[in-house]
Amino acid sequence: MAQPIKVVVTGAAGQIAYSLIYHIAHGDVFGADQPVILHLLDIPFMMGVLEGVVMEIQDLALPLVRGVVPTADVSVGFNDVDAAFMVGAMPRKQGMERKDLLSANVKIFKDQGQALDKYAKKSVLVVVVGNPANTNAYICSKYAPSIPKSSFSAMTHLDQNRAQALLAQRLGVPVGNVSNVIIWGNHSPTMLPDATHAQVQTDAGLVPVPKLVNNDSWLKNEFVPTVQNRGAAVIAARKMSSAMSAAKAAGDHMRALWQGTPPGKFVSLGVISDGSYGAPKDVMFSFPCTVKDRVWKIVPNLSIDDFAKSKLAVTGKELSEEKEEALSVCQD
Numbered sequence: 001m002a003q004p005i006k007v008v009v010t011g012a013a014g015q016i017a018y019s020l021i022y023h024i025a026h027g028d029v030f031g032a033d034q035p036v037i038l039h040l041l042d043i044p045f046m047m048g049v050l051e052g053v054v055m056e057i058q059d060l061a062l063p064l065v066r067g068v069v070p071t072a073d074v075s076v077g078f079n080d081v082d083a084a085f086m087v088g089a090m091p092r093k094q095g096m097e098r099k100d101l102l103s104a105n106v107k108i109f110k111d112q113g114q115a116l117d118k119y120a121k122k123s124v125l126v127v128v129v130g131n132p133a134n135t136n137a138y139i140c141s142k143y144a145p146s147i148p149k150s151s152f153s154a155m156t157h158l159d160q161n162r163a164q165a166l167l168a169q170r171l172g173v174p175v176g177n178v179s180n181v182i183i184w185g186n187h188s189p190t191m192l193p194d195a196t197h198a199q200v201q202t203d204a205g206l207v208p209v210p211k212l213v214n215n216d217s218w219l220k221n222e223f224v225p226t227v228q229n230r231g232a233a234v235i236a237a238r239k240m241s242s243a244m245s246a247a248k249a250a251g252d253h254m255r256a257l258w259q260g261t262p263p264g265k266f267v268s269l270g271v272i273s274d275g276s277y278g279a280p281k282d283v284m285f286s287f288p289c290t291v292k293d294r295v296w297k298i299v300p301n302l303s304i305d306d307f308a309k310s311k312l313a314v315t316g317k318e319l320s321e322e323k324e325e326a327l328s329v330c331q332d
């Protein structure tokens with residue numbers, strides 16, 4: 001069996017981590033043969049709660065767990081880690097604007113970027129979940145200059161899963177038969193969920209989703225806003241931010257990075273933009289990607305129509321504005 005890898009989860013006493021830790025410990029993310037040492041980082045006030053989480057991990061009796069390190073000290077939490085789930089941040093509550101999160105959370109990612117730079121392996125893969133995820137990932141990477149920018153990504157896999165599930169429901173097919181839905185841009189209501197290149201596995205082979213849906217108005221006027229606003233809908237119903245589905249998506253995202261994407265399949269990742277598809281450069285923009293040997297590549301040459309182009313411009317502009325605001329918060 002392989003040597004254990006060290007995996008840090010920040011915000012380890014919180015809602016998302018409570019589900020995410022199980023996925024990691026069970027082998028759903030890094031593989032059924034990959035032992036893990038779990039580094040669980042939270043703030044000093046949460047150390048009591050974290051003790052309870054550690055007891056529960058022990059009581060899971062899962063064979064892949066080879067150690068658990070609960071801590072409020074970044075030099076311990078990030079020490080020599082191979083993979084990092086950056087979850088620890090304030091979630092939006094009902095009545096809060098998404099923008100309220102930026103000033104509250106972005107400084108956490110500056111500090112933790114600096115800590116990753118100092119203590120983590122240089123080969124670490126960093127997935128940012130805490131909101132605003134794309135801009136936090138940008139800041140985290142900026143303050144960790146010794147780690148390649150391509151090792152940082154922001155999670156839009158929850159939006160991808162939401163879009164995939166909505167299409168499966170509309171078409172009356174199993175969700176696992178739908179693939180290659182794309183999330184473009186920011187993990188925010190400006191994102192573009194795009195079914196143009198999505199496919200359904202049928203008995204007759206792969207069939208394009210737009211052909212099966214056969215209703216452009218539904219795709220533009222219902223599918224897109226439903227996915228864009230799903231996070232807010234969950235908050236309105238639960239009075240708390242999505243957690244079980246966010247944890248599953250964080251595992252899906254890291255699994256794609258760690259184990260690669262199947263032939264012909266895309267995964268949406270918020271990654272440093274090279275300006276592909278007219279996106280602004282040097283922001284963490286969600287693109288369709290393939291992954292091989294832990295290296296992602298933006299899928300080239302996909303057709304995008306005028307509707308998509310106009311939406312990409314809006315979400316790109318939002319990301320550029322968020323980046324400027326975050327940089328100014330970090331200078332305060």
Ligand SMILES: NC(=O)c1ccc[n+]([C@@H]2O[C@H](COP(=O)([O-])OP(=O)(O)OC[C@H]3O[C@@H](n4cnc5c(N)ncnc54)[C@H](O)[C@@H]3O)[C@@H](O)[C@H]2O)c1
Pocket residue numbers: 010011012013014015016017041042043046087088089090091092108128129130131132133155156158159187241242243246
């Ligand atoms: N990208 C996505 O799709 C997505 C989806 C859902 C939620 N989120 C975001 O994930 C974040 C976490 O959500 P949650 O529901 O788990 O929140 P939560 O409040 O339940 O847990 C957050 C945890 O982070 C901890 N924390 C705060 N500052 C920290 C720091 N500096 N270092 C380490 N830990 C710290 C808190 O003490 C708490 O235990 C939120 O920002 C939320 O908006 C993102």
Ligand SMILES: O=C(O)CC[C@H](O)C(=O)O
Pocket residue numbers: 091092098131158230231232234235241242
């Ligand atoms: O705060 C929000 O609007 C969304 C919270 C979370 O990112 C989600 O998508 O469920």
